[in-house]
Amino acid sequence: MRFGVLGPLAVWDGEGREVRVPEAKVRALLADLLADDGGPVSADRLIHDLWGDAPPGRPTGALQAKVSQLRRAIGRDRVVRQPPGYRLRFDDGGDEVDAVRFRALVTRARPVQDPRARAALLTEALELWRGPAYADFADAPFVRAAAQRLAEQRLSVLEEQAQARLEAGDHALLAGELADLVALHPLRERLVGVRMRALYATGRQSEALASYEDLRARLAEELGIDPSPELAALHGAVLRQEPGLSAEPYGYGYEYEYGYRASTQASTVNTAPTPPATHGVNTAPTPPATHAVNTAPTTTAPPSHSNLPAPLTPLVGRRQALADLSQLLANARLVTLTGPGGVGKTRLAVAAATAERDGEQAGELADGTWLVEFSGIRA
Missing domain, CATH: 1.10.10.10 (Winged helix-like DNA-binding domain superfamily/Winged helix DNA-binding domain)
Structure with a gap:
């Protein structure tokens, strides 16, 4: 029992x-x-x-x-x-x-x-x-x-x-997911620190610094204290652009935005919050409900032929977009998600890949289901 x-x-x-x-x-x-x-x-x-x-x-x-x-x-x-x-x-x-x-x-x-x-x-x-x-x-x-x-x-x-x-290199996806958790728990220094590293590793130094400044202001206003020495040191390292903060991803390197093997047949999914193109799918997120969200992940541990990360929060407002992606993937070997930064392309791509990996057609994915991440380029 x-x-x-x-x-x-x-x-x-x-x-x-x-x-x-x-x-x-x-x-x-x-x-x-x-x-x-x-x-x-x-x-x-x-x-x-x-x-x-x-x-x-x-x-x-x-x-x-x-x-x-x-x-x-x-x-x-x-x-x-x-x-x-x-x-x-x-x-x-x-x-x-x-x-x-x-x-x-x-x-x-x-x-x-x-x-x-x-x-x-x-x-x-x-x-x-x-x-x-x-x-x-x-x-x-x-x-x-x-x-x-x-x-x-x-x-x-x-x-x-x-x-x-x-540590495993899930930088791009992690940076987006942690935004929700940090918003729910804005005074958790460890969460802020992990998000700062993830942001920096994806070339978003200014956002990493802004995340620190937001925490510093909140701590001063609500508790009358400064960030911990460890977080202050991380802030300094981001300012100095220390290379150790953007270490190579663990294991295989896989690019997030464009995903999968090239082929002679491709489809495009537009994730920007604009009307969809003739053959595209508008996957802009709809506003989530205002009640508390259960952040317990719903995916299982990745199998040996996959490096798909488990999400920290559920995917909200994307059911139709996932269905459209599934239909496109049934007829095309390459699907490209387009849209401005931060609209949720990475998260949608991972959710779609997870659905394909765990779905009825999983046996056709002989080479596995992989993510590819590119690091930001700094002068």
């Missing part, structure tokens, strides 16, 4: 079928027990967590009734009485909590030297997230600390994944 807290509370049986846990207070009881990582929780605390300052007339009996309901849902042997209260018991042979698996994958990833392999493990960990931790109990005090702790761990892993992808 698997228990999910990285998103709305969920339980699945050994076949992957969702197990229904009825009634709000029974679900709250399960969440409370999971928040303590299977450790015992006192009956008094459980009663307070479930009913607050308005407990029922016979609180102990009411709690026992909820425990019985939970046992019927997930198995009698999984909720055990242990003074001064109750705890969950997990079967070592098959039971799993997604938060525990998340931490285990991160622990496995950290010593891995190959940045692409490290990024793949971190991506696998991040893919376990289905939304904010304990999402359906966001206002419950008894899970607040656990949810905040997990949210901070997830953000740290996103930073580690970005660093691994930077």
